[in-house]
Amino acid sequence: MKTTMQKKVIVIPCSGIGKALGSVSREATYEVVESLRKGVTDTTCLALITSGDEETLQLVKTNKCITVDGCPLQCAEKNLKLAGGELAASFRVVDTLKENRKLKPKSVTFLDRDGQELASLLAKRVAEKVDELLK
Amino acid sequence: MVDLPEKKVGIISCSGEACVEGTISRVATRLVLEKLRPEETVTICLPLFLAGGKEERAFAKCYPTITVDGCDKLCAKTATERYSGKPASSIVITDLTRNPGCSRSGRRKLDSGALGLAEKAAERIAKEVDGVLDHWR
Amino acid sequence: MSEYLSTTFDKFELRVRTGYYYTEDGLWISMEEGRVRVGVSDYVQRTGGDVAFVELLKPGSTVERQGEFGTLETAKTTVSLLSPMSGTVEEANGRLVEKPELVNSDPYGEGWLVTLAPRKLENELKTLMSADGYFELMLKKLETEHEKLEVR
Numbered sequence: 302m303k304t305t306m307q308k309k310v311i312v313i314p315c316s317g318i319g320k321a322l323g324s325v326s327r328e329a330t331y332e333v334v335e336s337l338r339k340g341v342t343d344t345t346c347l348a349l350i351t352s353g354d355e356e357t358l359q360l361v362k363t364n365k366c367i368t369v370d371g372c373p374l375q376c377a378e379k380n381l382k383l384a385g386g387e388l389a390a391s392f393r394v395v396d397t398l399k400e401n402r403k404l405k406p407k408s409v410t411f412l413d414r415d416g417q418e419l420a421s422l423l424a425k426r427v428a429e430k431v432d433e434l435l436k
Numbered sequence: 437m438v439d440l441p442e443k444k445v446g447i448i449s450c451s452g453e454a455c456v457e458g459t460i461s462r463v464a465t466r467l468v469l470e471k472l473r474p475e476e477t478v479t480i481c482l483p484l485f486l487a488g489g490k491e492e493r494a495f496a497k498c499y500p501t502i503t504v505d506g507c508d509k510l511c512a513k514t515a516t517e518r519y520s521g522k523p524a525s526s527i528v529i530t531d532l533t534r535n536p537g538c539s540r541s542g543r544r545k546l547d548s549g550a551l552g553l554a555e556k557a558a559e560r561i562a563k564e565v566d567g568v569l570d571h572w573r
Numbered sequence: 574m575s576e577y578l579s580t581t582f583d584k585f586e587l588r589v590r591t592g593y594y595y596t597e598d599g600l601w602i603s604m605e606e607g608r609v610r611v612g613v614s615d616y617v618q619r620t621g622g623d624v625a626f627v628e629l630l631k632p633g634s635t636v637e638r639q640g641e642f643g644t645l646e647t648a649k650t651t652v653s654l655l656s657p658m659s660g661t662v663e664e665a666n667g668r669l670v671e672k673p674e675l676v677n678s679d680p681y682g683e684g685w686l687v688t689l690a691p692r693k694l695e696n697e698l699k700t701l702m703s704a705d706g707y708f709e710l711m712l713k714k715l716e717t718e719h720e721k722l723e724v725r
Contacts, residue, residue, distance in 0.1 A: 314453060315483045316451045316452075316453055316462070316483065317481050317483055317484065318449055318451050318462055318465065318466065318479050318481050318482070319479050319481045320622075320623070320648070321648065321649075322623065322648055323481070323483075327451075327453055328544075330453060331453070331543070331544040335544060344453050344454060345453075345454050346450070346452035346453060346454045346458060346511065347482075347483050347486070348450055348451075348452060348482055348483075348486065348511030348512065348515065349452070349454070349509060349511060351486040351511075351515070352509070352511050352514055352515065354509060372623045372648075372674075373623065373674035373677070373678075374484060374487070374489075376481075376483035376484050376486070376487040376489075377483060379487045380483065380486055380487055395623055395625055395648065395674075398625050398648055399625045399626060402625075402626070402646065405648060405649060405650070406648070407649070409466060410463060410466035410467070410470065411463075444583065446584070478583045478584050480584070491584045491585055491586065492584060494584070495583075495584035
């Protein structure tokens with residue numbers, strides 16, 4: 302009997318290494334993919350998309366994708382669009398920061414409490430979008 | 437007229453989120469930047485580099501780079517070669533772990549073993565930085 | 574004359590717009606017909622980080638030199654904006670409500686903050702630095718404060 306691959310929503314963070322917001326994007330993605338919507342979401346490396354890795358391109362062209370960018374430069378969204386991926390929604394950590402002004406992540410390498418909380422809040426919003434996309 | 441900065445080495449990490457080796461590469465790079473060689477190194481943000489970031493690409497063209505990749509897909513190395521030039525040195529985390537492939541387990545938060553590996557990788561990167569700078573002088 | 578003086582620190586190019594006047598804190602003014610336009614320097618936006626909020630005095634408000642006319646709230650910190658001149662706010666840049674990132678991407682152009690009708694232009698202009706003077710100050714700050722630069 303032929304089984305079809307279950308569609309998933311692919312969540313792609315920018316993972317910018319130089320800013321705390323990049324670390325928040327990464328953590329929010331893991332929260333969604335490994336916890337909040339485990340089994341119906343997955344993530345992949347942005348660099349694999351841009352380098353033209355065939356398997357990765359196949360993944361992002363045949364599944365709906367959500368990008369999670371740290372800052373307004375929006376590297377994940379830009380790179381995904383350039384590669385022809387199916388962008389269904391995009392989020393920016395800085396927008397969640399605007400709604401939660403007290404949370405100012407200070408460290409980049411290992412997120413501090415503010416960073417963790419910001420990631421958690423953003424993850425909830427991404428998870429809600431995942432639900433919408435899977436309907 | 438733009439002055440060129442003093443001798444510094446750009447470190448480009450894959451930072452890939454799909455596997456633990458990507459997280460190790462990210463943490464190792466940050467440890468070099470923050471603790472081991474803060475005055476001698478600069479990080480090049482790979483997503484920004486790929487998206488066409490002018491400062492990232494210009495720096496990588498004019499200054500020596502070290503790429504740090506999680507796995508043998510070599511995203512950081514390939515991107516650097518494509519957009520700026522051959523890196524002075526390249527490190528692959530799976531070479532250090534001696535695992536044949538990359539692992540999803542523990543990619544979000546490094547356990548003590550993986551953290552130890554990140555620290556070892558950071559030491560290795562720091563030595564490469566020293567070698568590159570010595571050669572440059 | 575070149576439009577900018579510039580230097581590179583790490584991978585960042587830091588620019589100072591020529592023809593503008595500057596405070597030591599890195600606020601600039603440009604002279605227009607009967608008014609001045611105010612913004613922040615490249616150095617300020619780079620050390621401050623990604624701007625998430627800009628709050629500015631409303632048009633019609635008065636401000637003294639070195640009085641606070643607004644704040645920039647970034648991902649890292651809150652920067653108090655101290656007025657280079659005494660005067661009345663004529664315009665506040667409304668685009669910054671939706672797009673505060675303009676302060677980062679174009680600090681000398683579209684990221685301008687307010688325009689002021691100055692009250693003591695001639696006297697207070699003497700308290701400001703030329704582009705060359707601010708550029709030298711910026712170089713000194715880079716030597717001592719470079720850890721503030723984002724991204725490392």
